Amino acid sequence: MSTFGADLALALRLADAADAITLSRFRARDLRVERKPDRTPVTDADVAVEDAVRDLLAAQRPDDAILGEERGGSAGPGRTWVLDPIDGTKNFLRGVPVWGTLVALVVDGQPQVGLCSAPALGRRWWAAAGEGAWTSDPLAEPRKISVSGVSDLADAYLTTTDLGAWTEYHSREAYLRLADACWESRAFGDFWSHCLVAEGVMDVAAEAIVNPWDVAFAQILVTEAGGRFTDLTGTPDYAAGSALSTNGVLHEEALRLLAR
Structure with missing residues (x-):
């Protein structure tokens, strides 16, 4: 296992927990929506996901800092988990399936693990330092991915x-x-x-x-x-x-x- 292999495995568990909440609230008729001070929307699902992920991190990585969109925090020196419970909230509340939960582990200011889970699309993407980038979808096994070769x-x-x-x-x-x-x-x-x-x-x-x-x-x-x-x-x-x-x-x- 790589240096951050255990952290990546944890990030995947965090995504499982997030997906269970977001899919249950996606297109729900009783979805609650509020406005934050910057006038961007936040739903009850955003808050529920971040709280659930924070609880899991508190149990599994109690010494790590957390920075989240809904509950705040800071990314100082050392290890910080950076969370966006639902990226694409406007899509989420309008019923557009392009939204996802974002999780990253930042160590001394540098992201070392990153994951995006977009359950309504049936897709995930993840990476860890030195381990390459990967994706999964319902039609195939996880596969390694790379950028294009377009040169112009x-x-x-x-x-x-x-x-x-x-x-x-x-x-x-x-x-x-x-x-x-x-x-x-x-x-x-x-x-x-x-x-x-x-x-x-x-x-x-x-x-x-x-x-x-x-x-x-x-x-x-x-x-x-x-x-x-x-x-x-x-x-x-x-x-x-x-x-x-x-x-x-x-x-x-x-x-x-x-x-x-």
Whole structure:
């Protein structure tokens, strides 16, 4: 077993517990929705998942810190579990099946284990340092994944989350420069964009605004798949506030076009 093999096994158990809650509340007629101070929605399922995962971590890793979207915390030195109980809450509450639970283990500021479970899609993606990146789906055994070999943006498939976020947080013009340089662009959004880059389906995923819990898993997943993950300035830091995942070959050109 690798250095983080036991932690990855625990992350998979955490995902099992999360999936049992989220699937039971997905499309539930009595789903309760509130607004947080930043006007983003939170459901009773978001809170229930984070509480359940925190309870399991308290029992299994009592000395580790926890940073979660709903209950807060901080990622200091040492070991920190970074949690997003439901990434894609807007999809979840509208009945769109593209949402997932995100779990990452960060050690001294560097993600070492990352997992995304998207049970309504029947998909999971995970990675641990030195162990590569993997995925599973209902039709096949778990398989190792890698980024694409596309070497020219003119042949590249680009994805983001929301065009409006570029206007508010970075530059709409910069994103459109990148989109115009690529073969096709889509808005698959949130966690899925980075997972699709890791498995070689998409070539570039860019987000103007992210939180640490949105992309801690993506940094280790994409890099273990052979790609590159940074913020929009080229800094490899999941907590920097923006995100760019690529197959590596296209990264510098994408950064150049996204510069303000």
